[in-house]
Amino acid sequence: MIKAVYPGTFDPLTKGHLDVINRARKLFSKITILVAHHNEKNPLFTVVERKKMLADSVKRMKNVNVDSYDGLLVDYAKKNNIRVVIRGLRAISDFEYEFQMALMNRKISPDVETVFLVPDESFTYLSSSLIKEIISVGGDISHFVPRVVNKYLKEKLKKES
Numbered sequence: 001m002i003k004a005v006y007p008g009t010f011d012p013l014t015k016g017h018l019d020v021i022n023r024a025r026k027l028f029s030k031i032t033i034l035v036a037h038h039n040e041k042n043p044l045f046t047v048v049e050r051k052k053m054l055a056d057s058v059k060r061m062k063n064v065n066v067d068s069y070d071g072l073l074v075d076y077a078k079k080n081n082i083r084v085v086i087r088g089l090r091a092i093s094d095f096e097y098e099f100q101m102a103l104m105n106r107k108i109s110p111d112v113e114t115v116f117l118v119p120d121e122s123f124t125y126l127s128s129s130l131i132k133e134i135i136s137v138g139g140d141i142s143h144f145v146p147r148v149v150n151k152y153l154k155e156k157l158k159k160e161s
Contacts, residue, residue, distance in 0.1 A: 001029040004084035004115070007073050009036050010050050011043040012131060012149045013057055016123035020088040023117050025063055028084060033058065034076065035068040044132055044156065056148045074109035085114045090124045 004024060010017060010033070024031050035050045045053070047068045054066045069076040073085060085105060087098045095116075102114035118124075126144055135141050135153050142150050 002084060003030045003032070003080070003082045004028040004086050005032045005034050005073070005077055005080075005082045006086040006088075007034040007036055008088075009043060009128065010054055011045055011128050012050070012145060012153060013054055014123070014126045014128060014131060014145055014149075015143075016088065016090065016119045016126040018057065018146060019119040019123050020086065020117050021058065021061070021064060023119075024086045024115075025061060027115075028086075029063060031061075031064045031086070032080070032082065033064065033066045034073070035066065037068065037070040045152070049152065049156075053149050053152050057146045072108070074105050074112050077112045078109060083112060085112060087114055087116050089116050089118050090126070 004027075006021060006024060008017065021031060021033065033054050035047055035054065037047055043050070051066050051068055058064045058066065077083070077085065085102070087102070089095055089098060098114075098116065102116075105112055105114060119126075131141050131144055131153075134144075135157065141153065145153070
């Protein structure tokens with residue numbers, strides 16, 4: 001059984017993220033989606049809210065669970081006996097940063113490998129930042145996020161207005 005972790009901010013979860021999760025499910029026995037705290041990114045949703053959105057979005061996926069962690073990813077992986085880190089690459093611009101992170105993680109923990117997965121080309125332009133920008137000006141994001149995430153976004157914006 002090979003376990004993998006898919007870390008990210010997921011603020012919010014997009015259909016591109018779900019595509020990567022579905023691809024990873026075919027390759028690994030168990031996937032943990034790890035919500036990063038990243039307070040310096042000034043997230044729209046709290047860690048608890050992001051975990052709930054993710055859990056609601058993947059609840060029918062038998063080999064997927066959701067967790068959060070505030071610390072080094074490789075420490076989480078070691079603590080949970082996870083040997084693979086999944087990273088999504090949308091475009092060549094993602095590669096340099098992700099490659100640097102993979103090499104750093106390997107230096108810290110040589111037993112943890114990084115696997116890069118490319119989403120379906122119909123999702124390569126998607127990012128959580130773009131989703132937040134579109135919805136902040138009243139745009140329709142229903143084609144870009146799971147239904148449950150769309151609901152959370154609308155409720156969040158209603159509370160903030």
